[in-house]
Amino acid sequence: MVSLGCPKNLVDSERILTKLRSDGYQLSGDYSGADVVLVNTCGFLDSAKEESLEAIGEAIAENGRVIVTGCMGKEAETIRTRFPDVLAVTGAHQYEEVVGAVHTAAPMPPSAYLNLVPESGLKLTPRHYSYLKISEGCNHRCSFCIIPSLRGDLVSRRPDAILREAEKLVAAGTKELLVISQDTSAYGIDIRKEPRMWKDREVVPHMTDLARELGRIAPWVRLHYVYPYPHVDSVIPLMAEGLVLPYLDIPFQHASRSVLKAMRRPANEAKVLERIKGWREICPDIAIRSTFVVGFPGETADDFEYLMDWLDEAQLDRVGAFRFEPVEGAAANDLPGAVPEEVKEERYARLMEKTAAISAAKLQAKVGRTLDVILDAVDEEGGATGRSTADAPEIDGEVFLRDAGHLSQGDIVAIEIEDADEHDLYGVPVGQADRIV
Numbered sequence: 001m002v003s004l005g006c007p008k009n010l011v012d013s014e015r016i017l018t019k020l021r022s023d024g025y026q027l028s029g030d031y032s033g034a035d036v037v038l039v040n041t042c043g044f045l046d047s048a049k050e051e052s053l054e055a056i057g058e059a060i061a062e063n064g065r066v067i068v069t070g071c072m073g074k075e076a077e078t079i080r081t082r083f084p085d086v087l088a089v090t091g092a093h094q095y096e097e098v099v100g101a102v103h104t105a106a107p108m109p110p111s112a113y114l115n116l117v118p119e120s121g122l123k124l125t126p127r128h129y130s131y132l133k134i135s136e137g138c139n140h141r142c143s144f145c146i147i148p149s150l151r152g153d154l155v156s157r158r159p160d161a162i163l164r165e166a167e168k169l170v171a172a173g174t175k176e177l178l179v180i181s182q183d184t185s186a187y188g189i190d191i192r193k194e195p196r197m198w199k200d201r202e203v204v205p206h207m208t209d210l211a212r213e214l215g216r217i218a219p220w221v222r223l224h225y226v227y228p229y230p231h232v233d234s235v236i237p238l239m240a241e242g243l244v245l246p247y248l249d250i251p252f253q254h255a256s257r258s259v260l261k262a263m264r265r266p267a268n269e270a271k272v273l274e275r276i277k278g279w280r281e282i283c284p285d286i287a288i289r290s291t292f293v294v295g296f297p298g299e300t301a302d303d304f305e306y307l308m309d310w311l312d313e314a315q316l317d318r319v320g321a322f323r324f325e326p327v328e329g330a331a332a333n334d335l336p337g338a339v340p341e342e343v344k345e346e347r348y349a350r351l352m353e354k355t356a357a358i359s360a361a362k363l364q365a366k367v368g369r370t371l372d373v374i375l376d377a378v379d380e381e382g383g384a385t386g387r388s389t390a391d392a393p394e395i396d397g398e399v400f401l402r403d404a405g406h407l408s409q410g411d412i413v414a415i416e417i418e419d420a421d422e423h424d425l426y427g428v429p430v431g432q433a434d435r436i437v
Contacts, residue, residue, distance in 0.1 A: 005042025128410030215243030
């Protein structure tokens with residue numbers, strides 16, 4: 001399995017592999033040992049599509065028997081034109097079609113019922129953290145995005161099904177649940193009148209209710225892809241109580257009203273700044289991460305300077321940025337005012353320089369503090385790498401530890417922070433015996 005793209009794609013890969021494992025198949029660690037190769041593609045940007053096509057080409061060159069699935073499945077003709085030997089092409093989260101294609105390409109082995117699968121399913125992440133997908137699709141029609149055409153409109157999972165999966169993951173060793181979807185804040189709006197019984201109580205399909213219940217199941221619960229609807233405010237007290245990690249991943253994309261309007265996103269950046277201030281008053285340790293697009297069609301020098309000033313005021317903890325890139329099928333491609341590539345590069349560099357300085361100052365302020373850290377790896381020399389509550393795996397910073405050889409991957413321990421740089425922290429464990437979860 002070659003899984004590309006976002007964590008939502010990773011969850012799709014896990015579901016496919018879990019079904020195939022229950023059918024008696026085994027996962028090969030390399031191309032040469034596989035009867036068939038699955039490539040789960042990303043099609044969000046043209047650069048991601050090219051990466052997917054390169055992965056398909058590599059799989060064909062190394063193995064020859066390839067099934068393609070994922071977001072690029074919508075472009076089956078493109079894939080087959082370039083790679084006529086692919087065995088099958090299916091779209092995003094079309095699990096049955098993928099499994100059926102594998103059955104055709106490599107018939108099920110005998111005595112499949114003898115092959116046991118963990119109740120929590122197969123995972124592509126380390127044992128101590130898991131992605132938990134709560135919905136598919138999106139109801140927004142942002143001009144730069146083609147996700148709705150790839151994955152459809154919002155379809156929320158039943159809350160009891162989500163909580164049952166969370167319970168199984170925690171029983172299997174998960175310490176941190178990373179809640180993902182295309183729009184986590186919109187969870188349940190399509191099934192809002194369908195509450196479900198969980199344990200001895202009724203759970204409403206709503207982000208706040210779900211977050212509260214998840215906080216009762218897992219030590220750490222981290223919310224991703226949160227659109228800043230008004231009801232997000234009700235989650236902040238859960239963070240202050242310790243039920244949910246004090247962390248919000250909100251893709252603001254820009255701050256200029258004119259750019260946000262062209263993006264077809266709400267242009268209420270002033271109110272957002274007020275809300276961020278209010279969130280920090282309720283939960284001072286809250287970490288806010290976001291992503292921004294520079295060089296969007298029509299973005300003027302004044303628009304970009306407004307964004308830079310907004311970032312000065314917002315003081316976000318973690319920031320990622322993208323240079324605008326046309327995506328086939330996106331409405332933004334037809335907008336006037338294309339920004340020259342050299343201007344995009346200059347703006348991108350300035351934004352990243354500013355946000356790195358903000359990050360460095362925020363991290364320096366943590367020196368001398370004691371923070372809870374989850375360990376991702378422990379080496380033989382006594383060092384370890386982990387993450388604080390402000391750091392999601394793969395996308396944020398890390399905490400590098402010394403004198404941690406007595407600890408294990410997945411431990412959540414108190415760490416005294418000794419140093420910091422632009423993105424990472426450095427520290428040493430304290431009080432290990434009574435702080436391990």
